[in-house]
Amino acid sequence: MAQQIESRSPQDPTDVVVSAPAATSGQVRAAVDRARVASREWGTAPAVQRATALHAAADAVAGAATELAALIVREVGKPVGESRGEVARAVAILRYFAQQALDPDGETYPSADGRALLLARHRPRGTVGLITPWNFPIAIPLWKAAPALAFGNAVVLKPAPDASAVAIRLEELVRTVLPDGVLQVVTGSAEAGRALVESVDAVSFTGSASVGRLVAVAAAARGIAAQCEMGGQNPSIVLPDADIEQTAAIIANAAMGYAGQKCTATSRVIVVGDAAPFTQALVAAVEGLASGDPADEATVVGPVITEAARARVLEAAEAAVGSGGRVLTGARSGDGDGWFVQPTLVDRVDAGSPIAQDEVFGPLCALLPATDVEDALRIANGVPYGLVASVFTRDLNTALDLAQRLDVGLARINAPTSGVDFHAPFGGEKDSSYGPREQGKAARDFYTSTRTITIAPAAS
Numbered sequence: 028m029a030q031q032i033e034s035r036s037p038q039d040p041t042d043v044v045v046s047a048p049a050a051t052s053g054q055v056r057a058a059v060d061r062a063r064v065a066s067r068e069w070g071t072a073p074a075v076q077r078a079t080a081l082h083a084a085a086d087a088v089a090g091a092a093t094e095l096a097a098l099i100v101r102e103v104g105k106p107v108g109e110s111r112g113e114v115a116r117a118v119a120i121l122r123y124f125a126q127q128a129l130d131p132d133g134e135t136y137p138s139a140d141g142r143a144l145l146l147a148r149h150r151p152r153g154t155v156g157l158i159t160p161w162n163f164p165i166a167i168p169l170w171k172a173a174p175a176l177a178f179g180n181a182v183v184l185k186p187a188p189d190a191s192a193v194a195i196r197l198e199e200l201v202r203t204v205l206p207d208g209v210l211q212v213v214t215g216s217a218e219a220g221r222a223l224v225e226s227v228d229a230v231s232f233t234g235s236a237s238v239g240r241l242v243a244v245a246a247a248a249r250g251i252a253a254q255c256e257m258g259g260q261n262p263s264i265v266l267p268d269a270d271i272e273q274t275a276a277i278i279a280n281a282a283m284g285y286a287g288q289k290c291t292a293t294s295r296v297i298v299v300g301d302a303a304p305f306t307q308a309l310v311a312a313v314e315g316l317a318s319g320d321p322a323d324e325a326t327v328v329g330p331v332i333t334e335a336a337r338a339r340v341l342e343a344a345e346a347a348v349g350s351g352g353r354v355l356t357g358a359r360s361g362d363g364d365g366w367f368v369q370p371t372l373v374d375r376v377d378a379g380s381p382i383a384q385d386e387v388f389g390p391l392c393a394l395l396p397a398t399d400v401e402d403a404l405r406i407a408n409g410v411p412y413g414l415v416a417s418v419f420t421r422d423l424n425t426a427l428d429l430a431q432r433l434d435v436g437l438a439r440i441n442a443p444t445s446g447v448d449f450h451a452p453f454g455g456e457k458d459s460s461y462g463p464r465e466q467g468k469a470a471r472d473f474y475t476s477t478r479t480i481t482i483a484p485a486a487s
């Protein structure tokens with residue numbers, strides 16, 4: 028019998044949201060073959076046709092916004108306000124890349140003899156494989172698929188098993204407005220992912236650093252382009268002149284919103300100088316966050332995705348305590364039958380300890396003291412990841428200096444680490460990312476290759 032994948036609601040694990048057969052390698056290859064056939068026409072169709080189709084896809088998603096938000100709440104436990112925001116973001120992404128399909132598709136250059144026409148044109152790569160995580164079940168598939176499609180590629184999407192239902196519904200919605208085979212979803216887990224990397228023309232991945240590395244290596248072995256967005260261990264640096272209440276509120280949300288399950292979540296708060304007043308404000312802000320049923324309008328912190336994820340958060344907190352850390356709040360399971368865990372703050376931890384180095388991917392944040400700005404910078408950069416960092420200060424010179432010297436892809440001054448702008452480049456340094464940036468105008472660099480064309484006059 029074919030293996031099944033099953034996606035359960037994290038707030039009510041008895042609720043099986045979808046159960047579907049896991050795609051075999053053969054089925055994945057068949058989907059890629061179909062996509063390849065479809066890509067020929069799609070890639071050579073007038074750009075305006077692709078733009079129109081992507082606008083129609085945006086309409087289809089917008090038309091189902093309420094239903095999709097409810098499905099996101101149910102399947103991955105994202106609080107309803109954030110789920111609605113994610114669907115709205117997905118619609119905006121589709122419209123943004125629909126327009127980009129009509130942007131200039133290359134550049135001209137002066138030719139050697141001054142008479143010939145020398146130009147470089149962007150062309151699709153062919154069929155792109157997308158491997159996406161469960162935590163942004165519609166925005167991430169679309170911020171990869173929309174540019175891929177806009178620039179003339181066909182797409183085969185393999186979502187994380189825990190987000191299969193949202194991906195299946197997305198495919199149903201956009202299938203009606205796109206040519207056959209241009210966007211296909213294959214549900215499955217590692218075998219399907221491997222088969223995809225083994226058969227597509229380029230692969231874009233978001234997920235853990237360990238799997239991302241495997242994807243990059245497998246892609247390199249085949250000589251195809253890869254783009255991997257992996258983890259983060261994101262710091263927020265709080266300088267003594269920062270507004271304590273406002274900063275505490277922003278960091279509490281960035282660390283604990285959606286139970287910290289974002290690669291952009293704040294995992295370390297580095298406080299320069301006397302940490303006591305800020306620590307007190309942060310504990311109060313975290314304890315003030317509404318947690319519980321993600322379908323409740325007020326909820327900011329819902330459950331974590333699985334039982335194993337909850338165990339990982341509790342174990343990380345315990346390990347921190349074992350090495351001298353102090354729990355300021357949380358470190359316990361939450362109420363209810365789902366995978367709830369209380370937002371957890373720990374201080375007195377060593378900057379080199381696992382809680383301050385690894386990506387736990389849950390509502391867990393470490394407070395670290397720093398003697399001065401240089402010390403804070405050293406701690407902030409002293410991890411294997413480099414996705415995003417925040418600095419809270421009114422001192423423009425220090426802000427500018429840190430924005431230069433933080434080893435990250437996104438530096439944010441007086442703004443949360445989480446919440447990215449789809450129209451600007453996104454990606455990190457070190458173990459956080461591999462390959463070209465996603466989103467904004469940068470997306471084209473990955474989803475296209477260029478052909479340099481010389482047209483010289485024939486002898487008359």
Ligand code: UN1
Binds near residue numbers: 160290
């Ligand atoms: C956001 O913070 O708005 O998987 C997006 C992730 C990131 C996306 C974060 N790639 O969490």
